[in-house]
Amino acid sequence: MSVLNLKDITKKYGELAAVDGISLDMERGKVLSLLGPSGCGKTTTLRIIAGFTSPDTGTVEIAGKDVGHLRPYERNVGLLFQDYALFPHMTVAENVAYGMRHRGTPTSEITTRVLRMLSLVQLTGMEARRPHQLSGGQQQRVALARALAIDPQILLLDEPLSALDAKLRLELRLELKEILRSVGATTIVVTHDQEEALTLGDEVVVMNAGKIAQRGTPTQIYEAPADKFVAEFVGRSNWFHASKRSQSTDGLTSYVADDGLEIRTRASRPDSEGGVDLCVRPEDIELVDGTAPESAPSPEHNVLAGVVLDVAPLGADVHVVIELPGKSRLLAIRKNVGRGSEILPGQSVRALFSASDVLVFQR
Amino acid sequence: MRSKRNADVILAVSVTAIIAVTVVFLLFPVIVTAFMAFDAREFIGPFPPTDLSTQWFVKFWNSGYLWSGFKNSVQLAVAVTVVATAMGASAGLAISRMSPRWRDLTTTAFLSPLVLPGVIIGFALLMFLSVFNVLPVFPRLLCGHLIVTIPYTIRMTLVGLTGISATLVEAASSLGANERQAFFTITLPLAKNGIAAGAIFAFAFSMDDVTISLFLSDYDTYTFPVALVGLIRSHFELTIAAAAVALMGLTVVLLLALDRVLGLERVIGQGVYRT
């Protein structure tokens, strides 16, 4: 049975539909990432589930019951705010105990549970501190412990890591994932960081302008994006616009891009007025030395010759920007394998990518 | 480099000097008054008193005229503090929950008495109350002081509440606290310091005010400052200094009491909680 079921939720602020007909159901114990650009209605959706905002239309069901008429304190929804919203006049222990106090948990049980929660988020020994005596990461963990302490049916995390610096974000992201898995909390994580969404979520929901653009596993979202928006928003991508198709043979379709390049693809789409957009992920592109003799290319492969414009070694990866004959640019990401195989700016190279790695979207 | 550092040194020295001058300027009259109150001479002589005695305190103690004013003022100040704090805090908390547009309008309306000089408030109230002639003097004084102190207690409550993010109450609500519980466990404790600062101000204002009280007092019921003004007019002597020292003593005792209850450095210094 699904723990959460949203049916056709709409919320308008004036003319603007912050949430525009969202339906969503969630199974117990799953973690769902809600990913989307700023202003696409993520927070509004969470607030509707928590009961702070009432939707114009649609119903919210928690564990099979319509909770539309229930106030936030009558629902059993844990919420972690973007700014943590820790109570500054209470100690860490009092913060964590607050929810249980107001839900009638016996005092003896509260004490042991507070300690258990704090050890879960690795803050044992910090019970007596006030929020302002904690670092940002520690505050985040207290907020998480406080939200988990009431054993909510659904846990909502609104950009839980956005207030932290990059390094801490990475650490806490893994820790958060582990904690969520260990308590088995049914969770929605809102983020506009795609890496966060793909790491934390069993499933990812991509939102755009109040609507759900795609729902799927991280792999599906990345490898089979439903539309151009998702493909562009999740991961890096190279784009070619092609207005005409040249031919199709053996399940391969050739498009002639606007800058004259011919690109073959396995995916087939019916022709459309505005032409198609072709997308290649930079890590699917292989680079070979342009001066080496060209081996006979299989029809499966696209080969584009170009000149290296820029090389940026970013840790494990090297980002290489190539200028193609039509002045268009191509980003390729290759593993940083070390000496001997460096590619230098100005060098002529050939970019190889398989026809099955080319995604096609209709305009 | 050098000149930059010299500029720093000069700045630091001047800041210290300014602080020192300000402290002397503020405290010197107080120190003089305190010393003069213990002057053993029968007349007002040049500053350092030649001999010390408590004669002026005895005079103050025995002066029915001053003592009656003092008692009136304390009673009045306590009443003003209680009423102004209760009303101001309630109004401030209510205002803070309004939508931004109404919040600004209402705040302006509530703070408007502050732009009127006390003389005008006093005179207007005197006229108004004489026309209807219903209230005895004490409630009249109470009204006069409330008009000025309530805007301050509202203001201080609002100041105390800014910096408390609205999400705190929502967090409480999502954790299971209903509106009443969230108010008493989150909003009120956090607004406490602002409210306390307003209360201190209300008390101090009421103990201190002359302009409004002068219009509303009468021959039988008058406040301490009004009595002091009367005394200076009739015969200028050091009983007034003794009275001032007594007043200072009372203030210190009150502040210490408040410190026990709330933590003074928070009330006066920090004022607003930070997250």
Ligand SMILES: Nc1ncnc2c1ncn2[C@@H]1O[C@H](COP(=O)(O)OP(=O)(O)OP(=O)(O)O)[C@@H](O)[C@H]1O
């Ligand atoms: N109380 C409100 N009044 C008017 N408009 C609102 C209100 N709350 C949200 N909106 C609008 O609704 C839209 C969606 O807002 P929402 O906060 O849900 O976005 P979000 O996806 O959480 O964005 P972000 O990633 O920046 O937090 C925005 O355009 C916002 O301006």
Ligand SMILES: [Mg+2]
């Ligand atoms: Mg948001």
